Amino acid sequence: MRVLGVDPGLTRCGIGVVEGVPGRPLRMAGVGVVRTSADAETAERLVVVERGIEEWLEEHRPDAVAVERVFSQHNVRTVMGTAQASAVAMLCAARRGLPVALHTPSEVKAAVTGSGRAGKEQVGAMVTRLLRLDAPPKPADAADALALAICHIWRAPAQHRLQQARLRARAAAPAVRTPRGTR
Template sequence: MRVLGVDPGLTRCGVGVVEGVAGRPLTMRGVGVVRTPTDAELGQRLVAIEQGIEQWLDEHRPECVAVERVFSQHNVRTVMGTAQASAVAMLCASRRGIPVALHTPSEVKAAVTGSGRADKAQVGAMVTRLLRLAAPPKPADAADALALAICHIWRAPAKNRLQQAVQQQAALHASKHASKGRTP
């Protein structure tokens, strides 16, 4: 499974591609940051983010895009920009029919470090170890994007099992109703 992780931001939008399956060593396929100038108009910055994300999708053809779920308990100004950058990332993926998954910052931290309250350095250290890199990816937004992708690969099997269980239950329910229908 190849996943593009996106840590959304207007000034720095972290992007990282990880390939692998849960339970096996993972491989980094690419990491970087889409930057937009702080003095540009908001609309122009969103266009620059769209172009950047499109390039990453073109180059890496991910099967899924994992985006950080944005909450508004943080700084008000930052959150609006983050929400807008995340909207562009989701739009680019969905337009191509690529599934989008959202993970909260604490889900990501818990997935890679074991603690939902881990700091940036700890996340960076674990990403470096898990992907067998020579040094932590910089800036932190790039490391966070890789952590998002890792989190998604590791959480996906559990989610799939849950979906299968729900589908089996629904199928069972439907067949019961169908047999009832046949014996009125």
């Protein structure tokens, strides 16, 4: 299974590609960052992010894309750019028919370090060890993208089983629609 992880951001969008299956050593297939200029208009920056992600998808042909789930509560100042860049990443993947998975930062930290509250350095160190690299990938956005991809490889089987169970439950339930808000 080849997974492309995206740590979304307008200034630096981390990208990491990891191959492997749960329980076997993992292999890094690529790592990098898509950068856009803070002097450019937001719309132009989104076009640069799209072009960068498309190049990565084109070159690495992943089986799935894992994107960090953005919360509106945190980092009010930068959350809009993060949300916009993550939208572009999700769009690029879904347009190609690739499954898109979202993982929260604490899910990613817990998956690679064992603690949902691990620091940047701990995540970088574990990514380095798990992928048998010579040094932690820089910048941190690149290491985080690899951690996302690793997290997805390890969580995907459980997520898949959950999704199947939900679909079965929905199929078995009577067709009553309850009112729901905007999600």
